[in-house]
Amino acid sequence: MQRKSKTRERILLAAKKLFSIKGFDGVSMEEIANEAGVKKALIYYYFPSKEDLFFEVWQRSIDEMEHAVLKPIQNEGPFMAKLKKLLRSYIDFVRSRRETLQLIERERINIESRQSTLWEKLGERYSEFVERIAQLVKEGKLAAELASDLDETVTAQFIVGSLSSVDKNQLEEVANLILKSLTKKE
Amino acid sequence: MQRKSKTRERILLAAKKLFSIKGFDGVSMEEIANEAGVKKALIYYYFPSKEDLFFEVWQRSIDEMEHAVLKPIQNEGPFMAKLKKLLRSYIDFVRSRRETLQLIERERINIESRQSTLWEKLGERYSEFVERIAQLVKEGKLAAELASDLDETVTAQFIVGSLSSVDKNQLEEVANLILKSLTKKE
DNA sequence: GGTAAAATTTACCGAACGGTCAGTAAAATA
DNA sequence: TATTTTACTGACCGTTCGGTAAATTTTACC
Known part of the structure; x- marks a missing residue:
């Protein structure tokens, strides 16, 4: 056993x-x-099959990312603190779990273009993750910390997408760019 | 013939x-x-082989993207006009040449993780493209329109990465976020 | 220590893969 | 019209693929 x-x-x-x-x-x-x-x-x-093996690898990877990125912000108070913590934990995740990130980034497109029902489930699992970040954006809009005309899902995709596509050594710079782009002009 | x-x-x-x-x-x-x-x-x-076929498809795709994105900004005057034109032409490219973009996004990671010399060439061809955008960023720094502490390559990766990873219907919103993040605070 | 169940290996299958080759039809050249 | 070159085909090769079944080893329990 x-x-x-x-x-x-x-x-x-x-x-x-x-x-x-x-x-x-x-x-x-x-x-x-x-x-x-x-x-x-x-x-x-x-x-049972290669597909089933991949399915479990994928689900575990998303769980791992979700845990690493979303868990730390759960008990954080004000919105801006949450957002900054999110960027921080996402950076840590990208740096420490390269293999997991690469798997997700690599197979995300692949999964989307397969039409079988089982594969679609995997895509939905990833979308769930993005949507959870979108919820945070919504929170920021309600707290009047973010511009009200921001599309929540697009903003979430923007955050994840930009942090996933740059060199790992300068992630902080990108996090600053994101922060600057999202915070209201005063 | x-x-x-x-x-x-x-x-x-x-x-x-x-x-x-x-x-x-x-x-x-x-x-x-x-x-x-x-x-x-x-x-x-x-x-001669499947690889050779792919190589030609890849080179053509990068050429196509480079032409669609970089050509329009060549004879543009001041930096900010160039930057805005770049974002505009990139959005048009993403919208009109979905197949090309998807090929590049999908195989970019794949290419990087193959160690053969031939495949590495393909990766370099893509890096060239990014580096050309990095040159534009450098231009903006020299013209004092962008913050002088921006890393040029990272900024270029940030622009391309964020615009490639969001829904095609709301690209303008992302372009605005990018603009806001890059322009100096006044 | 015997034994049944669980874990692992050996041996194998049909299908699909990338790639080759001898040959043919159609065009171009002379 | 004869001949060479170009475009294309069908049949096939060795290998590797995902997957299966049976035999063998290891473990757990009485």
Whole structure:
């Protein structure tokens, strides 16, 4: 029972690593098995298919990101403090969990362009995350700290998108740009 | 001679379409052939390999983007006019050339994580594009229209990244956010 | 220590992959 | 008209793919 979950975990870790580097279609089950130090058939003992394996990797990655980014701001008080904390924790996440971020960034587009119902669920899971940030933006508008004509979802996409696409060494600069763009002119 | 280039073009167009939807590893040569209305073997008459086919699709796509985004600002005068024109032309590009943008966004990460010399060239071609926008930022700093402590490359990545990652219907809002974040406080 | 269940490996399958090649039809050249 | 070049096809090759079934080893429990 203990051994079982340990092997399963090793497979998930190996899969996540390789998926993040080469993408879903670029990785074979044999590669994943080798990375995990296991024979290919054993993967099928724990996971019904390559897709199912990827699904679990994806869900876990989004959970991980959501936890790292959203959890720290939950008990924060005033809106501006929350926003700054969000940027801070997002920067920390990008810096410390490169593999997770790369997996998400890489497969996000891929997921959107597959039409199967199962894959769509994965896309929705990601949208949920963005929408939670959009909720924060809404909060800021209600508190009159952000301009009332801001579209919440677009603003959330803007925050995530800009922080995900720049060099990891200068994320603070981007966070400042975001802050400056969002705060009301006085 | 005329027929030859027409077929070649059809193959390139079909490949671009499929690569942009499914990615390099997600598309087979047979699919591309079907999309182009051609037998698979004929593709190898025009292109030595799948990689070579992709290389040409990629180079053309970057050229297309560079032309659409950078050409309009070449003969523009003052810096702020140039910057606004850049945002305008980038928005138009995102709206009208979705396939091209999706190909670039999708394969950019993929290209970076392949270590072969040939693939690295493709990555450099993209970096060139970003660096050209960075040059514009530098211009703005010299003209004292932008804060002097802005990192040019990061700012360029910020502009491209944020405009590439939001819903196409509200790009103007993002352009305004970018403008607000970059212009000096008065 | 025997034994049943769980965990892992070996051996294999049909399909699909990227790529090749001999040959043919159609055009261009002479 | 004869000949060379260009455009294109179908059949096929070796390999790798995702996935399965059966045999073997390891573990847990009495």
